[in-house]
Amino acid sequence: MTADEEQKIVMQLILKSGKAQSQAMAAITAAKSGQMQVAADDMTEAEQQLAAGHQAQTDLLADASGEDLAPSLLMVHAQDHLSMAMMAIDLGKEIIDVYKRLDNTNNPTD
DSSP: HHHHHHHHHHHHHHHHHHHHHHHHHHHHHHHHHOHHHHHHHHHHHHHHHHHHHHHHHHHHHHTTTTTTOOOOOOHHHHHHHHHHHHHHHHHHHHHHHHHHHHHHHSSSOO
16 A cells, blocks of 8 residues: 555544534534434434544455554554544533433323
């Protein structure tokens, strides 16, 4: 794999991970304002973007199999973005659940 090819994959990892994190935060904001369907849609998009980020990571590892893959600062940065996106999605799900419970407590359907 050439350095340019590696850089393109790493940039995709950063872009997809950043989008996943942004969508997770948008989902939390929507839930906070009571828009639970928007929150669910945003979280679905976040998970799709995270899956695309994981695919970029897999592509990077598969393309480098059998080669020495020297970690670069950009690659470490990309992995950090992926980790943060995963955490944002996991925490986002929990926070949205809390907002749902609060909404149900304040607006019982019975």
